[in-house]
Amino acid sequence: MVRTKIALVTQPVDLIAEAKRNWDKRGWAESDAMAAATSITRAHQIVLSRINQALLPFELTFSRYEALALISFSREGALPLGKMGERLQVHPTSVTNTIDRLEADGLVERVPHPSDRRATLAKITGEGMSRLEKATDAMESIRFGLGQVDPEPVIRITDVLVEVRRSAGDVP
């Protein structure tokens, strides 16, 4: 499935700090940015791995979980796929893929849009709702992959990364 076992061994050195030293030693510029980009990549790998591992018992992945949660927040318990792509900020074909899998698992169903025959709604099923709630318990218990990180740094993560997201037009 999609677990990805995170290093069970403690690294003897900080590999990113070491990479930065090599960078500087060679006289290459922007080593701070290199370290930041690499840190983001690694943090993503760590968090995603833990989340997917925790979702394994529910036959879910983070992508599918996010989609399911998004739909559950809607008034009708249904959303057009295009709208989902906008909210989740992923490509339309990724949404198609995600909904395909959720639908195959009986957690959502495709229903025609009432007024626009081009559009399709993904509607969450009863099974989808109960699966989502159980999965959410699991997510809360591992704190979305940040279980061993103190609450204060967790908040700072969001705060700092807002700058990156702002640079991409994510924030007004």
Added chain:
Amino acid sequence: MVRTKIALVTQPVDLIAEAKRNWDKRGWAESDAMAAATSITRAHQIVLSRINQALLPFELTFSRYEALALISFSREGALPLGKMGERLQVHPTSVTNTIDRLEADGLVERVPHPSDRRATLAKITGEGMSRLEKATDAMESIRFGLGQVDPEPVIRITDVLVEVRRSAGDVP
């Protein structure tokens, strides 16, 4: 190839902040962690997209670029694939995949390990070195996808994410 165009339009609202509000409204816990995990995911998407787009002219991706840079830092300009997996913190099969592509492009070549017949070294070629240098110029110019972010926040990104990496045993 691997570009991924980042949203060219400015979002009218902060989607992650909105997701957090929905989370809280429903009474779900750990919304701060949810926001942080989602921010990491999005930041990764943004940075990786910009980097890969900048590497496009060099027929490289971030994975391949990182591998190439790592090899270039070695004394002999060659490293066992297993060692690369450890340093880059990726699965052995990912290294095989990456080296396959770099080799197909003539940027590295597989050479037998001098004393261990199980092992294979990835050795950077002259073409690989020159391609790496050009690609590095491009990376510096976009500051590894963080071009529009001030230097100070960039440093804070690495600092905060050390906590996440520490929780995974990445830091001594």
Added chain:
DNA sequence: TACCATTAGTCGGATGTCCAACTATCTGAC
């Protein structure tokens, strides 16, 4: 009313990452 540009989804192809399993080789214990 007719038509062309835009929008919604989907299909096929490419990339990267991971896991399970397998072959070849090395190594330490008996």
Added chain:
DNA sequence: GTCAGATAGTTGGACATCCGACTAATGGTA
């Protein structure tokens, strides 16, 4: 010395993501 266990890489399969291209439907304009 021999042999079981560990290590190095590879192969095949599963996922998620993106892009280009295509079909169907909508909509504003002439």
